Amino acid sequence: MRSILQRGDKFQPLPTDDDRLDQQIPGDLWKKCPKCSELIYTRELENNLRVCPKCGNHFRLRARERIEQLVDPGSFVEWDAEVRPADPLEFSDPSGAYSDKLQATQRKSGEYEALITGFGTVDGRSIVVAVSDFDFLGASMGSVFGEKLTRAMERCAEAGTPLMSVNASGGARMHEGLFSLMQMAKTVAAFARLGEARVPHISLLADPCYGGVTASYATIADVIIAEPGTLVGFAGPRVIEQITKQKLPDGFQTAEFLLEHGMIDFIVERGDLKRTVAELLDHYARVHQVDRGESIPWQPNLARSNGVAPKAAKPGKKS
Amino acid sequence: MRSILQRGDKFQPLPTDDDRLDQQIPGDLWKKCPKCSELIYTRELENNLRVCPKCGNHFRLRARERIEQLVDPGSFVEWDAEVRPADPLEFSDPSGAYSDKLQATQRKSGEYEALITGFGTVDGRSIVVAVSDFDFLGASMGSVFGEKLTRAMERCAEAGTPLMSVNASGGARMHEGLFSLMQMAKTVAAFARLGEARVPHISLLADPCYGGVTASYATIADVIIAEPGTLVGFAGPRVIEQITKQKLPDGFQTAEFLLEHGMIDFIVERGDLKRTVAELLDHYARVHQVDRGESIPWQPNLARSNGVAPKAAKPGKKS
C-alpha cells in the first residue's frame, strides 16, 4: 500500500493568470454573495469555509479548496497527476479545436484535468478523495476523469481504504464523444469491485451535478450526501422546461428535493462535513476490527440520557 | 424424487352437502353471471372453463376446479392431505368456537384446509401446484396453509420441479393469531431457498387476493400472472375508503391496475393459461439442459417473418 500511496507525484501548479475566481469585486478584498447580494470580506468568507455568513449560501469550491477543507493539513498526496487529457476525435467546433481549449483551460484553471485524486487523512483516518473541479470545462467526465477515478477505486479496493468522491459535473465531455460516455460504465464497474472488496464509497454531490456523473458512480455510492441548496439532476432544468413546456416546481433538483424523493442520505452543512465523514469512517472501520472474545458492552449515550425523550432527528442532521 | 412424489395420499373427499356453488339458480342447470346478469347454461359455462361466454367474466374457481383445468387428466397426486388444522389459541367468538367452525367448513367445502398441494403434469411437463380455495374460510393463511406450501417448496427445491401457486386469499386467519402471521415469514423463507435452487415459482393471483398472501410469497414470485378483472391488494377497498375518506379510483386493485403499476408480469385469459404455463415451463427447462458443443442455430419465426412489422405486444398477451 505504501508504495501505491506514494506513487503519484506532488501536484505542480501550472502558471495561472489569476482570474480563476469569478464574480470578483475589484481587488480580492470583497466578494458578493450571489444569493443574498451582500458584500462579504473575502477573508471572512474563507474562514467560514466559503459559506456566506449572512445567508448560509454555500459558495462553490474549487477542487483543491475542497480537499484543503476536507483532509488534514499536509496529509494530501496527489495521485496520477501525470494522466492528462488527449484529443482522440481531433474535435473542433467554431470556437476552436478541443486541444487548444484544453490548453487554455489548463492555463486558466491551474489544473491539468477536471478530477483530482489522492490520499489524505481526515482527523487522522485514512481516506482517498476524488474531487471534481467545475472550473475545468464544467468538470465534464472525459477519459482522464474516468481513468483517474477508476485507478483510485482499484487502489482503494486493494488497500481497503474508503473513498470519498466530491461530484460536481456538467455531465459528459462532448469533445471526447463516446469515450466520454463509456466512463460511466468504467467507473460503475470499478465501484462494483470496490463493493465486492467491502470498501465504502461516500459521495458528496456538489453544486451542480448533472448528466453522466449523476447517472453513474455518484448516485449509487454507499452513502450519498449533499450540501444545502446543491443542484443535482439527470437532465438540466432548461432542457426539461423546453421539452415538457411545464413550469418546474419550486426547489426542483435541489438537495432538499432529492432528500424528499429518497435519492440522498442526508444534507450536511459544510461546517459539519468533516466531522460527519470522520464519524462515517469510524463506523465502517469498526466493522473490520475482528477482535472477538469479550465485546465491550454498550453504555448509555450520556449526551442523550437526560430522561427527556430526545427530539426526533431532523432530516439531514445527525441527531 | 419418486418417493417424495408418491408420499402424499390421494385426496379422499369429505361428505359434502352439495351446496358449494354459490349464486345458483334453481336446479344446477343455469347460473347467473354476476357481471352481465345473463343466465348461462351451467354445462356451457363449465365447457368454457367457467368464463362467461357473454361478457368474458372469469368466475371464481374452487381449488380442485383450478387444478382440473391446469394439469393433465389423471396426473394430479395430492400431497399432505393429512396435514389438517388445529386450534392453538382455543379461539372463540360470538359466532362460535374456531374448532366448530373448522368442522362445519370442512363439511361444507369438502376440503380439510384452504390450500391443496400436489404434483401433476401440464401437457406432459412436471409441475407442483399449490392452489388456495377461497370457499374455505376465505382461503385465509393459517398454519396448515403455510406448512403445506413450505413442504411443497422444499420438495420443489430438492427435485428441481417448478412450482405454480394459485393465490386467492382474504389474508391471515385471525383465529390462529400470530401463528397465522408467521406463515408469511415461513413461506417467504421457503421461496428464498427455492430460488437458491434456481427453481422457478409462477404465481397466479386469483380473485380476490389480499393481506398476508399479497404481502408474502405470492407477489415476489418469478413470474406473476393474473386473470382479467382479478382483485389484488394489501388492504381491502372498504378499509381504505373508510380510513382515507377518499373515493377509490375506477378499476382500483384490479389486475389491470396492478399491471399498469408494474406489480404483475401479464394478464392472461383463462383459456390461454395452460398453454402459457407450458411455454414458461419450457423456457426454464431449456436453461438446465446443459448439452453444449454445437448449439442449434436460430431459425426465423415463420409465424412472424412475413415482412410486415408485427404489431406491438399488447400488455398481458403473448405476442
Next chain:
Amino acid sequence: MRRALNRRSESTATLEPVESVALTPWDRVKLARHQSRPHSLDYINVLFTGFIELHGDRLFGDDPAIVGGLARFGDRTIVVIGHQKGGDTRENIRRNFGMVRPEGYRKAERLMRHAEKFGIPVVTFIDTPGAEPGIGSEERGQGTAIAESLLTMAGLKTPIVAVIIGEGGSGGALAIGMADRMLMLENAVYAVASPEACAAILWKDAGKAPQAAETMRITAEDLLSFGIVDEVIPELVPAHENTHGTISAVGDAVQRALDELMEVVDQPSGLDRLMEQRYERFRRIGVWSEALPVAAE
C-alpha cells in the same frame, strides 16, 4: 410468567414493580400504544452513539415512519431500523403514526442490504399500528414491498435482532421483524390484526376490542409460550413511567442477543449456520394435526 429473566439493569433496580399479573391484554394494548411510551428514536439516542440517520429508498421517497442508519453499540457498528411514531400529535402526523408506506419498507430493505454488504449486524425496533392502508400505498405495491422486505431478511447474510417495543401491528410489523432473535417488552403486543379490526369482523362490534385482545393471545407472555418470541424483557413499571430503565433493559437484552449471534457468525461457516438457524426458526412455527402420519423422510 416470565420465562426469560433478565439481568436487571442497574437503573431500574430501585423502582417499585407494578403487579403485572393484574394487567389484562387490553391494558397492555393501551400501554403499548401510550403516546409517552419511548419510541424508536428514544432507544436509538440512548443506546447508541454516533447515530447517522440515512434516508431514502433511492426509488421514490423518504418515509418518516421508518428511521434508520449507522450507529455504534458498545464496540460494534450496527445498522438500526425502526418504526417511528411521534411523541405528540404534530410529530405523529409527520410520522404518519408509524404507519409505513412502501417507500419506508424499501428504505429499510436498502439499509439491510447496506448492512449485509459491510458485514454489519442489524437491530430493528418494532412499533407500528400496521402498514399504511391508502390509495398511494396500494398503487406503489404495499404488499409487494412487505414481501420483498421479508425476502431480503430471509437471506440477509448478517445477524438480525428485532425488539418489539410497543405495538406490533401485523404484516407492517413483521416486515422489519423477520429476525434471528425476537425480543419483546413485557407490555408490548404483537397481533395479526388490531383488536378493534378483529372485533369488528368477528364480534361485529369494534367496541368488543378488549375481548378480542384477550382471545387473540397477543401478549409477550403468550408469544413466548408459542415459541414465536425468544425473550420477554420485563417492564417492572410501564415503559413510559420508566423510560431510562426500560431502554437500559432493552440495551442489555440486545447486547446479549448480538453477542450470541456474533459468536455463531465468528465460527467457520458461521454465516451458513446463521442462515440455517434463521430458516429453522421460522420453519417450525405453526400448529396442525397430521391425521395420517407418514414415515420420516
Next chain:
Amino acid sequence: MRRALNRRSESTATLEPVESVALTPWDRVKLARHQSRPHSLDYINVLFTGFIELHGDRLFGDDPAIVGGLARFGDRTIVVIGHQKGGDTRENIRRNFGMVRPEGYRKAERLMRHAEKFGIPVVTFIDTPGAEPGIGSEERGQGTAIAESLLTMAGLKTPIVAVIIGEGGSGGALAIGMADRMLMLENAVYAVASPEACAAILWKDAGKAPQAAETMRITAEDLLSFGIVDEVIPELVPAHENTHGTISAVGDAVQRALDELMEVVDQPSGLDRLMEQRYERFRRIGVWSEALPVAAE
C-alpha cells in the same frame, strides 16, 4: 471500412448493396431514426419463438418504452430487453418515442436479475433518443435508475449481448448496453449527445447538427475503430428497405456472440472469467496521455 465481415445471411445475398461509402454520418442519423426501420419487437418476433413479455418494475409502473421477456433463440432460452419505438405516431406516443423513464430501467434491471437467477443469457436491443427528460423522471431518480442498471450489468453473472439497431442515445442507451459483446448495425449511430444538442451547445446553432454529427464520430465504423463496438453488422441496403435480411444478419451475429460467450461460461470458473473479461472490456476504454510514466505496478 468494414472490419467485421460477417457470414452473410442467405436472404440478403441477392440484394444489391448500397454504396455505403457515400453516406455521411448525418445520413446515417436519419437512417437510424427512420420510422420504418425495424424496432426491437420486430427483431424479437422474428428471431425468437415463444416470446413471453414480462412487465413492470414491481415498484411504480410499467414503461412501454422498454420491452422485455423470456424467449427461445435456437435451442437457448434468453431474456431479451429492448428500447421500443413506435412504427407510427400513435404507437410512438404510447412508447414515448423510445425515451425511457426510471421505471423502464428498473424493469430492465429486474429482468436482468431474473436472467442471472436462472443462468439465462441476456440480449438487448438499443434504440432510443435518450432517457426521458421530465419532471416525473427527475423526481423518481432518472440518474439513479440508470446508474443502478449499470451497476447490475457490471456484476451480472450471465452473458450479455447488446445490439445497437438504430439510435444509441447517450446514457439512456448505455443503461441497457453494458454488455460482453457490443454489436452495431452499419447505419446505427451511438453518441454521447444528440447531434442537435451538441450543435446547439458548441455550434450555438442546432441547425449545424450535420456538422456536429461528422465531428462527433458516432458511426459504427468509428466506434469499431475505437474498440468500443466489437462488430459491425453490414446493412447492404438500409434496414427499413430490407427488414428480413437485416434481422437475419443480426440473428446470425447474436448467435455467434452467444456461442462464444457460452463457451467461456461453460469452462470451469467460466463465470469468473466472464466477469473478468467484462471488467477489462470497459476498463481499457479511454484515451489519455501519461506525461510522467511510472514503473508498472
